[in-house]
Amino acid sequence: MAAPEMERAPMAYPRFERPQGTQTRPSQLDRPYYNHNFNADRTYHIGPYHPPRGFQYRRWAYGDILPGIFWGQDYWLTDYWLFGLDVPPVGYEWVRYGPDALLVNITTGEVIQVVYGRFF
Template structure:
């Protein structure tokens, strides 16, 4: 009697697997097709157009007007753009115009190429905006001199 019920259990388990396996195989095949093939070209966002850079952005000012840029501003609003990863030895401090930001803090990974999205001025030729923690700093690419600070521009 015990051997018979054991065989029935095995038979029932085998029947259940026979019903489930084709479904699992189809699911696995669909998963492989979704994740294993070539990536699709990303569509435009649904319901709105992507923001475009302002007109004339490719014609950055050639002259640097120190009087215009030499300011430390408090941002009128903050932007959420994700975490900021500092270089080794990071200890946040507020940088002011006229100070020199160490080279490690203005590498390409810190440059704000889409500065217009954050309400920042078009930088003159030879200058770039960089993110330094919550702040946006306009720096001279030759020396690292901070020529303008916008505090708390990023949340």
């Protein structure tokens, strides 16, 4: 597992401002840009996390395969821009996994990027 890095500002829009064209997503994944594990530079409180039955926290990293039960639509962060997260490419979604934000391929479950400790 690669060591977490200091978090950088999201690509394509200023942090904490609603991006223009929030529905305009990159059509292809730029792996060198996305494949990172970050420690959050800021945390957000958005309410309790309601994990699936049998949940036990695990620290995921890019390249891991997240089981489907953890990336169903109930866990999608569709307002990702409010949390300073990158615009996800087509076919990818940000999901909340306990205190972390994970960018996941919604077909395969592959974790593309992680922001550890984004939520408390």
